[in-house]
Amino acid sequence: MSKAFTLIKEEQVSELNSTAKLYVHKRTGARLLSIINDDENKVFGINFRTTPKDSTGVAHILEHSVLGGSEKYPVKEPFVELLKGSLATYINANTFPDKTCYPIASPNLQDFYNLIDVYMDAVLHPLITEQTLMQEGWHFEINDPAEPLTYKGVVFNEMKGAYSSPEGVLETRIIESLFPKHIYSVDSGGDPRNIPDLTYADFKAFWENYYHPSNSFIFFYGNDDPDARLKLMEGYLKSYKRKKVKSTVKPAKPFKRAKKVEYSYDAGSDTDIESKNYLVVNWALPETTDPILNFSLRILGSILIGTPASPLKKALLDSGLGEDLAGLGLETELRHLIFSTGLKGTRARHAKKIERLIIDTLEALVRDGIDPDMITASVNTAEFRLRENNTGSFPRGIALMRRVLTTWIHDDEDPFKLLGFEATLNEIKARLAADPRYFERLIKTHLLENPHRTTLRLKPDPELARRLEEEESARLTKIRESLDGKQIAEMVKNTKNLKLMQETPNAPEAVATLPVLKLKDLEKENKSIPIEVTQLQDTQVLYHDLFTNGIVYLDLGFDLHAMPQEYLPLTEIFARALLEMGTETEDYVKLSQRIGKSTGGIYGDSLSTTAYGSKENVSKLFIRGKATMNQSTEMLNILKDILLTTKFDNRERLKQIVLEEKSGVESGLVPGGHIFANRRVRAQFGGSGWVNDQMSGIGYLFALRELAKDIDKKWPSVLKKLETMRDALINNRSLICNVTLDAANWAAFKPRLENFIFALPDKEVTLKPFDIKASPEKEGLTIPAQVNYVGKAANLYDLGYEFDGSADVITGYLRMAYLWEKIRVLGGAYGGFCVFDENSGVFSFLSYRDPNLDTTLENYDNAAGYLKNLDPNLFNDNELTKAIIAAIGDLDTYQLPDAKGYTSMMRHLTGKTDAMLQKKRDEILSTNGEDFISFGEVLEKAAKSEAVAVIGSQAAIEGSKAGLKVTKVL
Known part of the structure; x- marks a missing residue:
């Protein structure tokens, strides 16, 4: 064991078939939780407690930015380079109201170590320049002195999309309403109205303050060498000394009495808004630290609103006062648990009725008792889920990390308490046996007698988007009027320099610094699933x-x-x-x-x-x-x-x-x-x-x-x-x-x-084919949103293309190279994708939270030229190797047993044999430059397709030069 770490606590977690060890790094105080088991889908995460003071989105923008180049890996976006050529089952970063997480997962040990190395250098030694903030956060965009100023930036546009979603606004406002004058009262993701207030000095200072090992919580999970984990981390941490970081999240001050609050959301141009209100009642509950209370409240949440039979859900829906439940349900990832429920699709005049119905229903449950069958069902469901530990395609280790962080990030001395569940469940069952009204008492104590409550109405406002646009325009006009010619020229220069930086390829020697697997590291034989x-x-x-x-x-x-x-x-x-x-x-x-x-x-x-x-x-x-x-x-x-x-x-x-x-x-x-x-x-x-x-x-x-x-x-x-x-x-x-x-x-x-x-019935059956004719058209589907989602497609088989496994390599490369640069980096959208369905032959381009429309369609059409004119050197260095590795990673994606069984069934239904899958794998491994050119040629034909579907703002769709047929959706 490494002498650099002190073992604080060790525990066998039999429910997870794991050993958990908690360490502290002697020099820095960094905490490290090591979970050792036989899961090949290994997980690493470095997490920092981050407590922003405002809604400029600094934590979120920094989360994007540190993965944009580091001292050891001085490329523009190591994150993208990793995605281009990794067997990872998860690569991402996440911003929460009180923490920022950098998790990765991979079943391949060398790939796992490569990812850790890039992530550790990214968070500890990032190259966060002013241009980084401009690209990932916000900047003034002006290409010519005669143009008006506009705002651009990836997070700026991402959060414009988030604030276009009523549910996204509701979630933010619920937490804000329950925790005024608290860290949770600001939007760590960033409010588009506040993001342009973020200065580079504050941006850099946030990293300097919070991204220090003394403020870190490091997590390992899986079947890699547990001693190697400590040695690896010591290599990254040894040059640091302990630093006092003020990042504590204090418990919220309880309310003396319940509050009522109102907020608005963008309802677009819809005039039929009377029945589009949201009404939710929200409670701040105790802290997450008591595992018995924590799990009991999770079960109570399921009892109340988790199923169609749940009494509170049933009462709300049976009332006819709304269309569906609204609210957070039981929120478990903050320092305090939150319970929140209500209705959406309601009328303003029904607000008091809905609030009264929620309280009356809870009082009736306490008075008359909860149906014992409902309790038994909810306890069984909770126990089944814990024992099955089925997280789908999401790595189990990351799900556990997030569960542990709810207490660990707040300096709980026993972060293991939410890992195991046998003793906790047994205690809950014992309490229930001793007191059949156990859950009724929880309702009385934590809901009915709890004044830390808000009743929140989110009301539709058809004028909100216009007002926000006018405010933004007025703000930009005022800024422009305050500038002299020299300052405007400087802004034009900054815009051009940013675009130059964005368009300039990484130096080959910089790209070469990134650790990459070799083709010899890949499995040559396809993994079959028994059937x-x-x-x-x-x-x-x-x-x-x-x-x-x-x-x-x-x-x-x-x-x-x-x-x-x-x-x-x-x-x-x-x-x-x-x-x-x-x-x-x-x-x-x-x-x-x-x-x-x-x-x-x-x-x-x-x-x-x-x-x-x-x-x-x-x-x-x-x-x-x-x-x-x-x-x-x-x-x-x-x-x-x-x-x-x-x-x-x-x-x-x-x-x-x-x-x-x-x-x-x-x-x-x-x-x-x-x-x-x-x-x-x-x-x-x-x-x-x-x-x-x-x-x-x-x-x-x-x-x-x-x-x-x-x-x-x-x-x-x-x-x-x-x-x-x-x-x-x-x-x-x-x-x-x-x-x-x-x-x-x-x-x-x-x-x-x-x-x-x-x-079951046994009778003659006639299966008739569906009579569906292809009908390509340019559709514009309007919704109240400040961003767009732009799709264009073509059937490549109809254009003469014959499937080859190289298509997986090429589409992956196109997505992470060309579309990332054109749609996200230069265009400011949150994402750009392409998807090829090898069964039907339909290939589609897509964008996500995109401020553009016509430019995006133009970029799609230019993808063919990009592939046809790729630098021949691409196929002589590791770019092609990375693209092949990523395609194999997608092919061999980690699956739990139920997913394997379903995948095998899908292969059977669509006629894909093991021999066909092996042929595809061989074609992926032998992909070459000619394949890219051939695919580019078929995409050249696809550019002529009339099949377009855009979901977005009415102004953008009606103002498009694409000639879209406009249909109102919302």
């Missing part, structure tokens, strides 16, 4: 023999081609109705509780893709469930009941589901506009793209609005459609079952599954 294709009754069953720690993962796929094409927009509603409407023997509350008590969750998931090498459309509705083996029979019983006996005749309940879905899609348009733009532009090519837009995109939103009206006016017709869908879909002849489980447990589960299949 056994069998038949039970008339149903095809796919089985994957994988270790799942005794959990059964079951996917039931129903073929959507068995139903009429016009019912596609009802797919998600049908899936939710199965799980949230109740059956012949149980109402939806009891059904929801039963699911919570007896499974790890059951949910619906639609899929539409193209079979590889054909135009055949694969579209299915999946009902996905998971349970422990001893609960697996009950899971199958629940699935049988919902598939065969769901009652669709509760008009009000279905209306709630539809309004929740509609509200969810509308809320997702600003934070996820690029996703919706991608679905919309791909829909123009027919096939699976059109189906996906109908089931989860803009087409789905339009259909939901019509469906809400039809429920009111044509209820018998809606009911008949749902019955028709059940009759068409629930049939074991068109069903596919996908099971992921180890062999010993499969032997026990297989006969249970066969009995389940036998109970």
Whole structure:
């Protein structure tokens, strides 16, 4: 063990099969938490407690900036260079109200060490110049003395996008309302109105103050050498001495009485704003440090609003006073826990009713008691999630790091307390057994008798965007009028110098300093996933023999081609109705509780893709469930009941589901506009793209609005459609079952599954192809936003391209080189992407939180020339190697067992064999310069495509020279 560190505490965390060791670095006081286990997806993070004093976004801008070049790696953006050529499963940085985190994850040891080296030099020795602040934060943009001044900057535009989202504004205002005159009352991400107040001196001083090892919290997780971790860190920390950093986040001063606050959000040009208010009630709760109270409040949050059966959620939605829940729910990542709930899609005059309803419901629960089945279901759900430890594609280690930081960052002497959960859960169960009113008492103490509460109304303001634009314009005009000719000339010079810096390639010798894997470090053979294709009754069953720690993962796929094409927009509603409407023997509350008590969750998931090498459309509705083996029979019983006996005749309940879905899609348009733009532009090519837009995109939103009206006016017709869908879909002849489980447990589960299949209808089935014609057009879809999401697409197969694995290398390089520079660095957008669907042949360009529109489309069209004219030296140095490595990393992305089983099923459904996957891998590894040129030639044809979809501001869309057909979405 390194002598540079003192071991403070060591503990076996049996629930995670891990050993946790807490150290302090003797010279600096840096804290280091080392978690040792057999997870190959290794994680490292260096975290700093950062406490900004204002809303200039200094913490956020600095988070971007330190990854923009360092002393050891003096390239413009080492972060991008890493993304170009790493096997990493996660590379990013995150700004929170009280901390800034720099986590990475990789299953490859050398890659892991390379990433650590770049990140440590970035945070401790960044080259943060004035131009760094100009690019990542904000600057005055003026290209000619006759032009007006404008603001530009990546974070400036990112936060304009964030402030265009009502949910984003609501989250910020909730925390601000609960913690006035506290660090949490400022926006660490940055308010666009305040970002231009940030000076370079303050920017640099923030780094000098907070980015010191004495203020750091270092985290390791995984199967790398634990002694090497300490030696590695000593190498970075040994030149530093202990420094006193004033960064403590003090506990909030409790309110003496509850408060009411109002804020506004940008409602765009919509005149129908009466029912677009938000009303939420929010509580500041105790600190996160007590694990029993922490986990108890998490369970209480689930009891109150976590499921359709939750009494507070049900009361709010049944009231008809709003469309869907709003608020933070239970926020767990600050020093204080927060509970927040209410309604969106409400009327201003209903504010008092909603507030009263929340309080009355909580009082009734304390007075009359919580349904014991609801408590049992919530405790079981919490326990299942903790034991399963399934974080999806997000690395487990980073999820644990964030959980630990909630107490550790505030100098808690025992950061292990939130790692384990057995003792905590056992204590909660013991308290509940001794006092069946345990959770009722928590409601009384921490909600009803807690005056640290705010009632917040977020009101729509159709004039807000105009006022903000006028304020910004007036501010810029005033600044310009205060400048003399010499000062304006200096600004023009600064703008040009910044662009020159942005456009000047990194020096080859600087790029060469970055650590890069070699091709010999890559696996040459494709990783196969076990699959056994069998038949039970008339149903095809796919089985994957994988270790799942005794959990059964079951996917039931129903073929959507068995139903009429016009019912596609009802797919998600049908899936939710199965799980949230109740059956012949149980109402939806009891059904929801039963699911919570007896499974790890059951949910619906639609899929539409193209079979590889054909135009055949694969579209299915999946009902996905998971349970422990001893609960697996009950899971199958629940699935049988919902598939065969769901009652669709509760008009009000279905209306709630539809309004929740509609509200969810509308809320997702600003934070996820690029996703919706991608679905919309791909829909123009027919096939699976059109189906996906109908089931989860803009087409789905339009259909939901019509469906809400039809429920009111044509209820018998809606009911008949749902019955028709059940009759068409629930049939074991068109069903596919996908099971992921180890062999010993499969032997026990297989006969249970066969009995389940036998109970399903067995009848003739006719699968009809969807009749969808391609119809490329230039669409402009307007929403109230200060930024745009710009998509353009073409079908490369229709243009003569034949797929080659090199496409993965080229699109990855195009994304991280050309699009990053043109769309983000020069254009000021938060992101630029390109996506190629090798199944359908559709290739799309996309931008995210983009201040531009026409310029972005022009940049897309120029991508072909970029590829065709690449410097031949590219293919003689490590640029090509990096691009190949990144493509292999995407191919070999780390997956948990359930994801592996699902991936294997997808390959089966689309006709991708192991031999085909190996051929693709070989083509990736042998990619050369000719491949880039060939791809550039097909993109040259793609530039002529008329398929464009832009989601953005009305002014930008109507002012575009692209000739967009304008449709109002919000």
